[in-house]
Amino acid sequence: MISVEQHLRRILDTVQQLPAFEVGVVEAQGCVLAEDVAARVQLPGFTNSAMDGYAVHAADVGGATEQSPAVLPVVNDIAAGNTQALSLAPGQSMRIMTGAPMPRGADAVVPVELTDGGLARVAVREEVRVGQHVREAGDDVRSGDVVLKAGTYLGPPQVALLAAVGSARVRVVPKPRVVVISTGDELVEPGRVPGFGQVVDSNSLMVAAAVRAVGAEPFRVGGVPDDAAALREALEGQLVRADAIITTGGVSMGAYDTVKEVLSRVGTMQFDKVAMRPGMPQGFGTLGEDRVPVFTLPGNPVSALVSFHVFVAPALRAMAGRPGAPWPPASAQAVAAEGWRSVPGKTEFTRVTSDGGRVRPAGGQGSHMLGSLSAADALAVVPPEVTEVRPGDALATLPLLGVDAP
Amino acid sequence: MISVEQHLRRILDTVQQLPAFEVGVVEAQGCVLAEDVAARVQLPGFTNSAMDGYAVHAADVGGATEQSPAVLPVVNDIAAGNTQALSLAPGQSMRIMTGAPMPRGADAVVPVELTDGGLARVAVREEVRVGQHVREAGDDVRSGDVVLKAGTYLGPPQVALLAAVGSARVRVVPKPRVVVISTGDELVEPGRVPGFGQVVDSNSLMVAAAVRAVGAEPFRVGGVPDDAAALREALEGQLVRADAIITTGGVSMGAYDTVKEVLSRVGTMQFDKVAMRPGMPQGFGTLGEDRVPVFTLPGNPVSALVSFHVFVAPALRAMAGRPGAPWPPASAQAVAAEGWRSVPGKTEFTRVTSDGGRVRPAGGQGSHMLGSLSAADALAVVPPEVTEVRPGDALATLPLLGVDAP
Numbered sequence: 005m006i007s008v009e010q011h012l013r014r015i016l017d018t019v020q021q022l023p024a025f026e027v028g029v030v031e032a033q034g035c036v037l038a039e040d041v042a043a044r045v046q047l048p049g050f051t052n053s054a055m056d057g058y059a060v061h062a063a064d065v066g067g068a069t070e071q072s073p074a075v076l077p078v079v080n081d082i083a084a085g086n087t088q089a090l091s092l093a094p095g096q097s098m099r100i101m102t103g104a105p106m107p108r109g110a111d112a113v114v115p116v117e118l119t120d121g122g123l124a125r126v127a128v129r130e131e132v133r134v135g136q137h138v139r140e141a142g143d144d145v146r147s148g149d150v151v152l153k154a155g156t157y158l159g160p161p162q163v164a165l166l167a168a169v170g171s172a173r174v175r176v177v178p179k180p181r182v183v184v185i186s187t188g189d190e191l192v193e194p195g196r197v198p199g200f201g202q203v204v205d206s207n208s209l210m211v212a213a214a215v216r217a218v219g220a221e222p223f224r225v226g227g228v229p230d231d232a233a234a235l236r237e238a239l240e241g242q243l244v245r246a247d248a249i250i251t252t253g254g255v256s257m258g259a260y261d262t263v264k265e266v267l268s269r270v271g272t273m274q275f276d277k278v279a280m281r282p283g284m285p286q287g288f289g290t291l292g293e294d295r296v297p298v299f300t301l302p303g304n305p306v307s308a309l310v311s312f313h314v315f316v317a318p319a320l321r322a323m324a325g326r327p328g329a330p331w332p333p334a335s336a337q338a339v340a341a342e343g344w345r346s347v348p349g350k351t352e353f354t355r356v357t358s359d360g361g362r363v364r365p366a367g368g369q370g371s372h373m374l375g376s377l378s379a380a381d382a383l384a385v386v387p388p389e390v391t392e393v394r395p396g397d398a399l400a401t402l403p404l405l406g407v408d409a410p
Numbered sequence: 411m412i413s414v415e416q417h418l419r420r421i422l423d424t425v426q427q428l429p430a431f432e433v434g435v436v437e438a439q440g441c442v443l444a445e446d447v448a449a450r451v452q453l454p455g456f457t458n459s460a461m462d463g464y465a466v467h468a469a470d471v472g473g474a475t476e477q478s479p480a481v482l483p484v485v486n487d488i489a490a491g492n493t494q495a496l497s498l499a500p501g502q503s504m505r506i507m508t509g510a511p512m513p514r515g516a517d518a519v520v521p522v523e524l525t526d527g528g529l530a531r532v533a534v535r536e537e538v539r540v541g542q543h544v545r546e547a548g549d550d551v552r553s554g555d556v557v558l559k560a561g562t563y564l565g566p567p568q569v570a571l572l573a574a575v576g577s578a579r580v581r582v583v584p585k586p587r588v589v590v591i592s593t594g595d596e597l598v599e600p601g602r603v604p605g606f607g608q609v610v611d612s613n614s615l616m617v618a619a620a621v622r623a624v625g626a627e628p629f630r631v632g633g634v635p636d637d638a639a640a641l642r643e644a645l646e647g648q649l650v651r652a653d654a655i656i657t658t659g660g661v662s663m664g665a666y667d668t669v670k671e672v673l674s675r676v677g678t679m680q681f682d683k684v685a686m687r688p689g690m691p692q693g694f695g696t697l698g699e700d701r702v703p704v705f706t707l708p709g710n711p712v713s714a715l716v717s718f719h720v721f722v723a724p725a726l727r728a729m730a731g732r733p734g735a736p737w738p739p740a741s742a743q744a745v746a747a748e749g750w751r752s753v754p755g756k757t758e759f760t761r762v763t764s765d766g767g768r769v770r771p772a773g774g775q776g777s778h779m780l781g782s783l784s785a786a787d788a789l790a791v792v793p794p795e796v797t798e799v800r801p802g803d804a805l806a807t808l809p810l811l812g813v814d815a816p
Contacts, residue, residue: 029600030630033619033812047781049604054778056664083666085595085636087607101664103596103709103778105607116663144774145781152784159812160623161784164616164711168609168780172601189491190509194435195578198455201493201511203574210570213439217566224436230491257522258462258507260489303509305570326814368550372460372509374574375453375551378558378567406439406565408732 005277007388008351012315012331015288018272019297019319022247024175029158029166034219035176036325037156043149044170046142051106053082055137058119058126059092059100059110062134073120073127082107097126106138113137145169157326177325180220180247184212185238187253187263188303191227206374207252207308211301214312215250217406220320230254230262239266243292247323250316253303255285263287263300273298279388280351282307282371286315297323304371310353313383313402332385333400338363340397346386354393355380356401363399381407411683413794414757418721418737421694424678425703425725428653430581435564435572440625441582442731443562449555450576452548457512459488461543464503464525464532465516468540479526479533488513503532512544519543551575563732583731586626586653590618591644593659593669594709597633612780613658613714617707620718621656623812626726636660636668645672649698653729656722659709661691669693669706679704685794686757688713688777692721703729710777716759719789719808738791739806744769746803752792760799761786762807769805787813 024038053059060076068074076097080090082104090107092098097114098107106113112132120127145151151169152162158176166174191205192198205227212222223245228238235254242249254263255275264287267273273289284307287300297319301311318328341362346352356363358381367376385400386393393399430444459465466482474480482503486496488510496513498504503520504513512519518538526533551557557575558568564582572580597611598604611633618628629651634644641660648655660669661681670693673679679695690713693706703725707717724734747768752758762769764787773782791806792799799805 030615030618033622045604048778049609050606054776056662056667081665083595083636084664085597085607087605089606099665101666102662103594103609139776139778144776144779149781151781157814159810159814160616160619161711161715161780161786161810163619164612165780165784167600167615168612168711170603170610188509189489191491194573197576198451199493200456200495201491203455203509204576206570206574209436209573210566212436213566213569216439230489256462256508258490259487259505260507261462305567305574309567370460370545370550372454372545373550374567374571375555375557378571380567404565404567408563408565 005279008278008280008314009331011276011278011286011288012318015315015319016322018290019323021325022177022180022323025178026173026175028173029163029171032158032166032174032176033163035158035179037152037154037158038175038177038325040150040154041152041166041169041171041174043145043147043151046147047145047168048139048141048143051141052103052139053100053106053113053137054102054139055113055115056102057100057113057115057137058097058128059107059113060097060128060132061092061094061110062112062132062136064095065114065128065131068128068131070129073129075125075127078122078124078126099123111135111138155325180320180323181223181245182215182220182320183223183225183242183246183249184208184215185225185249185251186227187230187235187251188227189230193226207303207305210305210309211250211252211312214309214405215320218317218320219324230260232262232266235262235266239291243296246296248320249291249296249298251298251300252308255287255300255302267298267300279349280353281347282353283311283314286311305374306355306371306377309377310383313405317405333402335400336398338384338399338401340393340395340399343392343394345392346390348391349388351388352386353383354386356382356384358382358401363401380404411685414684414686414720415737417682417684417692417694418724421721421725422728424696425729427731428583428586428729431584432579432581434579435569435577438564438572438580438582439569441564441585443558443560443564444581444583444731445560446556447558447572447575447577447580449551449553449557452553453551453574454545454547454549457547458509458545459506459512459519459543460508460545461519461521462507463519463521463543464534465498465506465513465519466503466534466538467498467500467516468518468538468542470501471520471534471537474534474537476535479535481531481533484528484530484532505529517541517544561731586726586729587629587651588621588626588726589629589631589648589652589655590614590621591631591648591655591657592633593636593641593657594633595636599632613709613711616711616715617656617658617718620715620811621726624723624726625730636666638668638672641668641672645697649702652702654726655697655702655704657704657706658714661693661706661708673704673706685755686759687753688759689717689720692717711780712761712777712783715783716789719811723811739808741806742804744790744805744807746799746801746805749798749800751798752796754797755794757794758792759789760792762788762790764788764807769807786810
């Protein structure tokens with residue numbers, strides 16, 4: 005029996021960040037940048053107006069007031085998108101729109117609200133400082149500056165920044181492509197009515213959904229029967245497109261545990277009992293020339309989802325170049341609203357519902373109980389030495405992936 | 411000038427939950443259920459073994475110990491997926507795998523670890539209680555039970571549960587399809603080098619990415635010039651596929667503010683100054699027979715993204731049937747690590763970086779500053795009456811959508 009920490013460490017020591025790949029910035033959303041990106045242009049690209057108003061020489065409107073406005077001729081009209089290089093002589097003004105290029109010579113903008121809005125002549129009712137309402141070229145980003153470093157996660161602002169500084173394509177760590185296979189003669193496809201002794205293959209749907217929720221790309225192969233040749237064929241066929249493979253089922257003590265039978269003799273696969281509940285039988289290793297990581301999760305749905313959160317999600321994040329949460333999680337995130345017993349000598353993952361940081365078990369805790377799993381929003385992590393959680397105890401929690409957050 | 415609360419209230423009073431739509435459970439991930447779902451089958455569907463071991467009559471192994479094992483003939487072998495209805499006579503046993511159907515008559519399972527693992531005869535070294543290691547049919551979900559209620563957000567466990575109880579297709583509130591249009595003569599497509607007076611259309615990329623980050627489906631139309639006919643045509647062409655439309659730019663005080671010009675006379679559109687910084691000029695209303703909500707955001711990138719978080723994201727969540735975060739957010743989420751000034755009379759959204767709940771401004775706060783926006787992970791909400799944030803002040807924050815979280 006090994007500890008959760010030992011199994012996780014072996015996994016994280018084995019998986020590697022995926023090779024970088026060039027994509028368009030739209031596809032880069034949700035990926036991690038694999039290179040430092042330097043600005044090819046400055047931002048703003050040209051000195052421009054921060055307001056709708058009038059470009060002026062500030063000196064020409066010095067001392068202007070409501071009672072004694074400064075009146076200037078309006079000699080031009082500059083819209084955003086105007087690509088002419090204009091010049092403003094002293095004593096004159098030009099009407100200018102937000103984002104439009106400042107004419108050479110002008111050193112301030114009078115917002116339209118501080119004027120009479122005139123078209124041929126404008127009366128300015130308030131003075132402006134030199135530089136006021138003007139965005140200097142390069143005041144946000146200078147050309148050549150590294151704007152985003154390798155390792156940066158690309159969310160909406162970063163995608164926009166890359167486009168703005170001229171990097172319409174960038175090298176990123178791609179999202180892992182994850183093949184999901186469930187095993188078992190008892191499985192029938194969703195939509196079919198299971199006969200006596202059969203169950204709907206809901207595991208592969210759940211694991212594929214969890215893969216998507218952690219930001220990777222699932223390929224659901226679905227149910228493979230308990231047949232060594234069929235499983236071997238499915239695995240070999242999927243290796244080409246997989247950055248990782250997840251199986252569920254077939255890793256226990258049973259006589260027909262095909263996953264264990266097929267994989268225990270290949271690659272670096274290793275099967276262990278991990279001191280956790282649920283989720284004790286775990287397997288992990290790599291397959292094929294490309295050393296594709298393979299996670300063999302237990303077949304009980306709750307065991308499979310707990311194992312995914314504890315072992316697979318951190319591995320997929322590491323493969324994607326994303327930072328992982330520390331293990332074990334900080335122990336002060338939640339407070340037990342009621343007490344419950346926990347098994348000695350194993351890390352117990354109690355399915356809980358949270359209400360403002362107070363957690364309580366979400367119904368039946370059997371490892372086959374999908375109904376009560378669906379009522380939970382987090383896993384409370386009860387350490388091996390704790391046999392009883394008391395009301396008020398501080399607990400570490402793992403939020404369930406893909407749960408809605410406002 | 412209206413308050414943030416007033417503008418948000420008008421939006422949330424106008425938008426409606428989208429009509430329900432039937433989809434397969436795989437596509438249902440990330441949607442809200444539009445109907446109560448009752449189980450068509452019980453879970454487990456049949457009484458089955460929780461362990462790999464031997465199905466027995468508990469009475470037959472009563473008092474068994476290491477020293478004095480109970481020895482039973484093994485008359486059959488039951489794998490998971492066995493669809494035969496078997497019966498176990500007293501005094502006999504059957505080898506059984508996890509998830510395999512219990513034979514009639516058997517009332518307990520002896521785990522293989524407590525036996526000699528025999529194939530013809532098995533020596534049982536420990537007694538078991540009636541019902542031990544047996545999962546009774548229906549102990550998780552009874553047939554006819556409502557397993558998920560209308561309004562439930564569908565994450566990985568819920569998708570699996572729907573499939574398991576026989577609901578391979580369900581009625582959900584679909585993800586809003588959101589058309590994103592940016593406006594301005596100055597815009598060039600990402601990948602093109604902007605000339606003098608031009609800028610890359612990064613806004614539509616950013617807003618489309620934010621739409622995706624909030625769980626809706628973006629359609630990026632991109633830049634439309636400041637031309638009333640072109641904008642009208644773009645809007646009319648997109649109405650058919652849009653559950654909502656977002657525009658950026660063209661809503662300020664300028665002479666060429668085409669969005670305002672085209673939309674101020676149609677539908678229920680209304681343009682307001684909202685007491686916030688950045689993001690003062692806002693427009694909202696509905697267009698067309700289907701009363702498609704239209705959000706006209708300001709064109710400065712920081713203003714657009716702040717407006718998206720404050721007004722559009724809550725509306726898209728409401729349209730998707732998902733609960734919204736309260737406004738204003740709870741004021742004790744973060745602590746200012748340093749002080750900064752805030753404009754009086756307006757809600758200020760300071761772009762901040764968070765470090766363990768301590769926030770500080772993320773560089774330049776100009777509304778055009780995409781570079782410093784990209785360094786931020788949250789918006790600190792500084793209320794209108796606050797003109798100075800002091801170190802140690804408690805602050806409400808809005809996390810930026812699409813930022814990575816471990």
